[in-house]
Amino acid sequence: MLFNSFSFLIFLPLVCILYYMLPHKFRWLLLLLSSCYFYMAFVPLYILILGFTIVVDYFAGIYIENSTGKRRKAFLVCSLIANIGVLAVFKYFNFINENLTSLMQSVGLVNQVPYLSILLPIGLSFHTFQAMSYTIEVYRGHQKAERHFGIYSLYVMFFPQLVAGPIERPQNILHQFYEKHAFDYHNIVEGARLILWGFFMKVVVADRLAIYVNVLFDYPDLHNGTSLMVAAIFFTFQIYCDFAGYSKIAVGSARILGFDLMNNFERPFFSKSPSEFWKRWHISLSTWFRDYLYIPLGGNKVPLARNCVNLAFTFTISGLWHGASWNFIIWGFLNGLYIVVDRLVNPLTKKWRNAASYGLLFRIGGRLLTFWLISLAFVFFRAKSLDYALIIITKIFTSVGELYIPSPAQLIFSLLAITILMLSEFQAEFMQSKYAFFRSSNMLVRNIAYIVVIFLIMLIGVFDGGQFIYFQF
């Protein structure tokens, strides 16, 4: 079920009403059944895959807790193999096979392994990573193994964050399923606010920008570098609003039910460096890779050269996590490269950055440069193929021309949407509670803000924008 669908507008209130009407002891069952229904609205059969990983990790957790030494490690490895195995089959098999075929062809051999004709289960990478974090945390002794099979299933399947995160840690969410969440007016209002702003980000900003982005990225050879540069910038805003919008709806839906999910985005476009950007962008995934890959590799407690390799490797794997294609791998590697360069350059510029006269210049320039570098990397993320990405990047730097404007109205709506978004982000970044219309102490201001946003969604929102980009991962 899509968050931006009419079905969800009926589903969520219904679940909330039933949730608060039911006695506490039955609530987990309602949430589990609702989550199953939510997931099965995509491809019903794929719930079996989810069921497989749930069963494996549930027992793995208990066995890990009850074992010591090598056996303990063996159970963890089994669980990781099962999870990564599912990912490998459904997400990476054809990619590996395709590259193997090319490699074998280059030395005159024929690859006989057939391609799998299967659809990628929605949100597979998200719930697999959430499941993996459970067994790892149990292994590390940070989390007790969950004995209640229903509650553990809910940990993996909780519908607000099932298909596109935030990727939660068991320590943050598991205990919340046992807590009795009384009806809380403030939670409901706060959740509704988050959902409303999430919808705004998705249908007014992301889906509007997608109209221009799709045309330019699908036919880059027909357009000049100026138009492609605008499309690249628009895509950076689009993907942010698509994913952060989703995350806000997820966190808001959970909040209405009394649950606290982690914040996934922290106004990333105000980052002064790529390193800062990745501390503010898709936080739940960045911290997952930090905790379960980067730090085990030695993190920054190793010599500088090794540290740089660790960073580049972690980001490349993060790229691969997003999708089985060279585009995503290059996207990940590029971001890793940015961080490495940032790490190397950072100590050299520290003196200037802190100097009063240059400080402001560095802050503004750093933000603009970071945004531009991130936008360039996102070209690989969005382009249909590596060839297309290279065409776009080359044209951006070599071909200047008249901006392609298929419809002035579209462009005006796009710029208006970006302006509203950035004003809101600016306010949250620099002004704290001042001018926070949604949180104004004046009830009239607050309500006018809600109505204006709802009205903007109705008036200029794109209602046939389709699914969220991150659902495919």
Place this chain on the structure above:
Amino acid sequence: MTKNKVAYLIFRIVLLMFIIAALDFTSGKILEYYYFKQNSGLQYRTTYSMDTAKTDILVFGSSRANHHYVPEFFGGDTMSFYNTGRDANYILYNTAVLKSVLKRYTPTLVILDFDVTYLNKRQENYDRLSSLLPYYKSHEEIREIVETRSPYEKIKLMSYTYPFNSMILTIAAGNMETNKERKQDDRGYVAFRGKWPKDLDTMVFREVIDDTLVRAFESFVTSAKNAGSQLVVVVSPLFYKYEQTKSIEIAKQVCEKHGVQFLDYSHDSTFLSDRNLFDDLAHMNDDGARIFSKMLSKKLIVKKKTGL
């Protein structure tokens, strides 16, 4: 205490919904008023096609229809002509517009420009029905088609603003003094002036036929035939060669079944790969459109005379 809070929440939700409903009604009515006050532009041409046009010859189709059929070549002095083709609006739109037209009068000749992938399953076919939302409430005959947009379309259309979603700027432009004369069309026809710069090999389309579109096409054919209009289905020229598509095969079968003439110019050597006659891969420029319109009108006159 909780009961009070629940009651307060319900009160707030009801109040908010009431305000939004009032706002929705007011803005919807204002937008509706100005939408139908326009006298130029795409939206006006749809209104004109559905509510006003009473010409002998009507052309239907998407952008390829709109930019390929030059009025001066059709009908001569005796028959009037209007081109209802609209950019990015396909068979569902064409069928809906025809149904509205037939409710008012019966055109003598109906030409449907059929694209080579017209029956291919694409979400765009349904999304673009947004062009018809402003007519949903007043045109009962198009409702069934508009409702194919989504299972909840009927509920969404209870809103007064929704039919005019994302149209505010175009409506405003259509009502400003300076834009009232933004008439680029000649009886619906809009000329393209560019020249296509590139060569291209044969295109291969991988189609998944959409049954709803096939039904809409058949409905278009039977509606025109039953009303007594002469119908011709035409595939206008393309820049590129392509391998036979399922859409064309089905269209031919349907036309044969209902005794409708099917004219295919998509591989006509006069046009194929001639960069001077095309604005882009799928659209001829004015020069190409004139040659094609002349060619087609001659063929239609010959057919009328000989009955072949």
